[in-house]
Amino acid sequence: MSGFEAFHEVLFPVAVSFGATGGPARRNEIVLLTSGHERRNARFADSRRSYDAGTGLRSLEDVHDVVAFFEARRGSLHGFRFRDPFDMKSCRPHETPAATDQPIGTGDGTSAVFQLSKTYGDGADAYRRPVAKPVAGSVRVAVEGIEQLAGTQFGVDHTTGGVTFVAGHVPVGGAAVTAGFAFDVPVRFDAERLTVSLAGFRAGQIPTIPLIEILP
Known part of the structure; x- marks a missing residue:
């Protein structure tokens, strides 16, 4: 279980x-x-x-x-x-989360759901930690560096950390998807x-x- x-x-x-x-x-x-x-x-x-x-x-x-x-x-x-x-936080303790803080995936034109995560380190040795309990109202998301509108272009499941893009706003192939957030x-x-x-x-x-x- x-x-x-x-x-x-x-x-x-x-x-x-x-x-x-x-x-x-x-x-x-x-x-x-x-x-x-x-x-x-x-x-x-x-x-x-x-x-x-x-x-x-x-x-x-x-x-x-x-x-x-x-x-x-x-x-x-x-x-x-x-x-x-x-x-x-997705950033340093004294900073405010930004939509470009953490990479959470790359668009393929079909996948609408992306898991929040935080990456520690750089390159091949980096460790990616899944984030399942974001703080409600704190999640910011960007596609190719352009911030998206919560509730209009994407939604967040605050019990699992899943980010779901609304139909018509699914990231196209090769588009970098990033997020910023506070989490528990x-x-x-x-x-x-x-x-x-x-x-x-x-x-x-x-x-x-x-x-x-x-x-x-």
């Missing part, structure tokens, strides 16, 4: 997420040969992000909000949106219980609230 089949389109408390720690992880296999050389293989094609939201708690109100959110998601049962404080990360709680001590919290002890990315 896909992780998105048990997903709530709600956002984890932003005030807490902006104090979280975490980032991407890779699973690689490194074999040391008898010659002393290494052989390295990627076990998975995509990275997977994990976070600890416990470091974002600043008040008892934050604790209350997270506990309520945990209960509403039934622990790890349902996924939800998380605003990654380090990587949440689909995650779930990576624990079946939360342990928060009021005395410990006042003493500065930070509870652990692990979150793990749900891959499409």
